[in-house]
Amino acid sequence: MIKLLSYLIGNGVVTSRDICPPLEGGVRGLPALTDSSCAGSGCSACADVCPTSAIKVLSVDEAGSITLDLGMCIGCGLCVDICPSGTIVNDLSTKIATTSREALILSNEAQLVSTISGGDAQQHKIRPDRLFGKSVAARVVSTGCSGCDLELGAAGNPIFDIERFGVHIVASPRFADVLLVTGPVARGMQDALKSCYEAMSDPRKIIAIGTCAISGGVHRGGYAEGNGVTDLIVTSVFIPGCPPHPWSIVHGVLVAMGRAEPRIYQRRKVEMPSAVRTEATQRKALPGA
Amino acid sequence: MNLSPRIVPLDSLPRELKSAVQPHGEWRLGLLTSLDGSQLITLLLQPVTGEIQLWESPIEGNRYHSLTDFGIPQAHWFERGLADLFGLFPEGHPRLKHLLMHDQYPVNFHPLRKTPLSPEENPFSTRRFPFLEVSGEGVFELPVGPIHAGVIEPGHFRFSCFGETILNLEIMLGWVHRGVEKRMTEVPWQRARFVAEAAAGDTVIANALAHSIVVESLLEVEVPRRAQLVRTIALELERLAMHIIDVGGLATDIGLLGIAASMSRLRGKALGMGERLTGTRFMKAFVQPGGVRKADEAALSFIGKGVQELRKDVPPAIDMLFGVQAARERMSVGKVSHSLAVEFGFVGILGRGSGVEYDARTVFPHGAYPQLAPKPVIEQNGDIRSRGKIRAGEISSSLDVIAAALDELTDGPICADLPRNLPADKFSCAIVEAFRGELIHLACTDKNGAFHRYAIKDPSFNNWTAISIAIRNNLIADFPLCNKSMSLSYSGNDL
Numbered sequence: 001m002i003k004l005l006s007y008l009i010g011n012g013v014v015t016s017r018d019i020c021p022p023l024e025g026g027v028r029g030l031p032a033l034t035d036s037s038c039a040g041s042g043c044s045a046c047a048d049v050c051p052t053s054a055i056k057v058l059s060v061d062e063a064g065s066i067t068l069d070l071g072m073c074i075g076c077g078l079c080v081d082i083c084p085s086g087t088i089v090n091d092l093s094t095k096i097a098t099t100s101r102e103a104l105i106l107s108n109e110a111q112l113v114s115t116i117s118g119g120d121a122q123q124h125k126i127r128p129d130r131l132f133g134k135s136v137a138a139r140v141v142s143t144g145c146s147g148c149d150l151e152l153g154a155a156g157n158p159i160f161d162i163e164r165f166g167v168h169i170v171a172s173p174r175f176a177d178v179l180l181v182t183g184p185v186a187r188g189m190q191d192a193l194k195s196c197y198e199a200m201s202d203p204r205k206i207i208a209i210g211t212c213a214i215s216g217g218v219h220r221g222g223y224a225e226g227n228g229v230t231d232l233i234v235t236s237v238f239i240p241g242c243p244p245h246p247w248s249i250v251h252g253v254l255v256a257m258g259r260a261e262p263r264i265y266q267r268r269k270v271e272m273p274s275a276v277r278t279e280a281t282q283r284k285a286l287p288g289a
Numbered sequence: 290m291n292l293s294p295r296i297v298p299l300d301s302l303p304r305e306l307k308s309a310v311q312p313h314g315e316w317r318l319g320l321l322t323s324l325d326g327s328q329l330i331t332l333l334l335q336p337v338t339g340e341i342q343l344w345e346s347p348i349e350g351n352r353y354h355s356l357t358d359f360g361i362p363q364a365h366w367f368e369r370g371l372a373d374l375f376g377l378f379p380e381g382h383p384r385l386k387h388l389l390m391h392d393q394y395p396v397n398f399h400p401l402r403k404t405p406l407s408p409e410e411n412p413f414s415t416r417r418f419p420f421l422e423v424s425g426e427g428v429f430e431l432p433v434g435p436i437h438a439g440v441i442e443p444g445h446f447r448f449s450c451f452g453e454t455i456l457n458l459e460i461m462l463g464w465v466h467r468g469v470e471k472r473m474t475e476v477p478w479q480r481a482r483f484v485a486e487a488a489a490g491d492t493v494i495a496n497a498l499a500h501s502i503v504v505e506s507l508l509e510v511e512v513p514r515r516a517q518l519v520r521t522i523a524l525e526l527e528r529l530a531m532h533i534i535d536v537g538g539l540a541t542d543i544g545l546l547g548i549a550a551s552m553s554r555l556r557g558k559a560l561g562m563g564e565r566l567t568g569t570r571f572m573k574a575f576v577q578p579g580g581v582r583k584a585d586e587a588a589l590s591f592i593g594k595g596v597q598e599l600r601k602d603v604p605p606a607i608d609m610l611f612g613v614q615a616a617r618e619r620m621s622v623g624k625v626s627h628s629l630a631v632e633f634g635f636v637g638i639l640g641r642g643s644g645v646e647y648d649a650r651t652v653f654p655h656g657a658y659p660q661l662a663p664k665p666v667i668e669q670n671g672d673i674r675s676r677g678k679i680r681a682g683e684i685s686s687s688l689d690v691i692a693a694a695l696d697e698l699t700d701g702p703i704c705a706d707l708p709r710n711l712p713a714d715k716f717s718c719a720i721v722e723a724f725r726g727e728l729i730h731l732a733c734t735d736k737n738g739a740f741h742r743y744a745i746k747d748p749s750f751n752n753w754t755a756i757s758i759a760i761r762n763n764l765i766a767d768f769p770l771c772n773k774s775m776s777l778s779y780s781g782n783d784l
Binding site for chain 1: 390391393394398400435436438439440441442443463464465466467468469471472475476480483484487488489490491493534545547548550551553554556557560564565568569570571573574585588605606609612778779780783
């Protein structure tokens, strides 16, 4: 016991004082868009290399423009490496959680940019509610590859120490305020997730951790229907990444508590290509039914 | 490694397979699968000489005589997977149940089967999972999961208990079945590596490496030495980080929270090294067919320094764990005997903890192995402590391997150029020692050079049976610790 104490004291306090600091240079965050318009003349290099089709080329005329859906992005960084015009850059911020699915869709389309920057950027900010301002009990439902679970576990370690913000991971949905969902929620876990959600009392919030939970990521559109939690239950906070950095998870939970501002991407495309469904999706019939 | 299958008629398959895997442990059953439901594919591995054989046994209809029933227990989990994915049913299997897909799926839906089955051909009328019932006065059932109390993956455990003692544990998996193997064949091969990395989020490098080896041998591309060494460093960093947190997990479940907190801090260091090298903590999108994406000198010297720090910092924490009397007593249960480990083909830490001397790093070439392979760490007791000791031993041997690889690094290219197209109608496989044990990727291309079938066998696929064996007649309170000592992957099994 004395040995352990002296070992622990010898190591000092390792908990980070900075909250959600940016990543160090050379580390890969998610991509972001700059003011520069695309290289034009038919450049679709980024869309061609994107493994999850998160990038769509809107127009290939002289200006050229794209949309980048961070909710489908797995952060491989290939687009950043290949972009010839400096339009797509590496974003070192760890404060990347948003409060709407649409807010994750960026665009460098000239018209949209002018509407947002010409209008009032503030008006797009969502006023945080303070439902769980002081503390929050969180239940985790894991449905994926466990990468996000490990980063969530790391958020609880002495370095990030999510508990100091009043966040407690609890063992039952009965006394949970928020539900943290990781993974694409394929068929196998859909019923379990729904009954877990139903066991929670109001007010309650869902936080989607990671690209799979937001959109299904690399699994999207497969026969197992792992298209994310956002199609199944109304989701309040979206934390993109594959997996998100522990600081981003901390940021997302603080956003849900109303204690941090959600990320407002300036190059946001306002319209969502397909409406986010709020009710449980009807299962498609698989062959063999 | 490229392979060409030898045709083994279905009638003689049981006999030939049995004589190959016996007497004990001469050959291992690496994979038992199919391509599209009209054949059985058997991959056999020689765990000493490194020989590999691939057998193909065409099937008429969708029934075959169970190999498990023929006295080959290594086949029992594979046969359940074949039934779910291909609609191929083993006759005489002692406990044929669904493994990957349960009643959320139509009973006659088999995603990897080419021609759909008619209902008469399917022996199942439901996908419900029948648990083994243990009867007798005072025996009760304890259901746990699929959602667990902690932050871990989902699975359902059904304990049949008498008082505090577990009489039987039955495991129902498949909750995180995401259709990974099918997805591997749906995307262009250049994008398949990102799907492979999502097979198990804690085994990113091992999966990326196995996939890259499969593609490189199909394309007959030589990987530059510098890339091989950097891949080895990355694989060992992954092992290091996961072994550290798994030892920390033992401390958590014993209640030694100071040690557990220290281990998660130390794991952060290992992840930080990986982050500097590759750009992300889990080293995603780094290993690619042909080589690696980057390898800058500053990151490599940072790793060199990190290795020295961890050599100093990790052993005291581990020694404290194994030095506590209470911890030693808690870790004396959960035994897996050597004979069962051989019979069921347990791999990795689990096998080596029961005296099975098999480490893919010393046998099958991948990365800079077998030249840089450390001597396998072997324990004989087969209990929780043995498995913990092996992790401790491998933490230090991984640090040695990283140091040796750093020493050998010279300048040179880090990625070879790849041809655009995969060759048609070829088989290729890769065997990699992931931190949990033997990971196998097997690919087969079609006549257009696309993946026709891509099979992934996670080490946990072999090892899940072990927890049921080890926990029998032990206390229910010992289950979490025993489970932690095996560190089984749900997503790797379910895919």
